[in-house]
Amino acid sequence: MSPVSRGFHGRHRARGVDPGRVPPGQYVTTDFPVLSAGPTPRTPLESWTFSIRQAGETAKSWSWQQIRELPSEAVTADIHCVTKWTKLDTSWQAVSLDVLLGQVQHQARYVRAFCDGGYTANLPLADVTGGRAWLAYGYDGAPLQPEHGGPARLLVPHLYFWKSAKWVRGLELLAADEPGFWERYGYHNYGDPWREQRYSGD
Numbered sequence: 001m002s003p004v005s006r007g008f009h010g011r012h013r014a015r016g017v018d019p020g021r022v023p024p025g026q027y028v029t030t031d032f033p034v035l036s037a038g039p040t041p042r043t044p045l046e047s048w049t050f051s052i053r054q055a056g057e058t059a060k061s062w063s064w065q066q067i068r069e070l071p072s073e074a075v076t077a078d079i080h081c082v083t084k085w086t087k088l089d090t091s092w093q094a095v096s097l098d099v100l101l102g103q104v105q106h107q108a109r110y111v112r113a114f115c116d117g118g119y120t121a122n123l124p125l126a127d128v129t130g131g132r133a134w135l136a137y138g139y140d141g142a143p144l145q146p147e148h149g150g151p152a153r154l155l156v157p158h159l160y161f162w163k164s165a166k167w168v169r170g171l172e173l174l175a176a177d178e179p180g181f182w183e184r185y186g187y188h189n190y191g192d193p194w195r196e197q198r199y200s201g202d
């Protein structure tokens, strides 16, 4: 019986890292790996919009400039990819989803993010409100690079990073949960890294 959990041992243990910040089974990296299920889309900012959809209709839509005029926050967060890398203290410039969702009347309990390229990710409304999720367009003091989801991506750092949809173009408001891209392929529907919810059944 060891009082130390398995995640604190092993070849990936990083020096000087508070193990309490590293979820089980994860290792800390200083790189920023790129994980994309397809090619990097490149939508010109002039035609880019972010939309909130409900019952097949657009309830609210913002142009790039309108998004940039909304209040934004500097967010520092630890991110955890299901492929087992964790990156600590990433810094973002981002608009809280509270600001965006607050401009639409609705009673939805779930959202599904949609993206250029067709990727989707589903999330309970409770996980994208209350200051826990953002639309991020800046990373490390610079515009978010296309490989990492620029011009803008979701940032939902308390869940595995596949929920942080890159090239996001909007949120669909839903009464009932509908699985997204990876969730349909056997990833966990919720994806809490602290409970190691990697695959459906975990």
Ligand SMILES: Nc1nc2c(c(=O)[nH]1)N[C@H]1C(S)=C(S)[C@@H](COP(=O)(O)O)O[C@H]1N2
Binding pocket: 032, 033, 034, 035, 036, 037, 038, 081, 082, 115, 116, 117, 119, 147, 148, 149, 161, 162, 163, 164, 165, 166, 167, 168
């Ligand atoms: N649109 C889109 N968003 C996506 C993905 C993707 O393939 N397409 N991959 C997800 C996965 S599995 C991870 S781990 C992160 C990776 O983000 P990064 O490439 O910036 O590290 O983006 C997530 N968001």
Ligand SMILES: [Mo]
Binding pocket: 035, 081, 082, 083, 161, 162
């Ligand atoms: Mo991932």
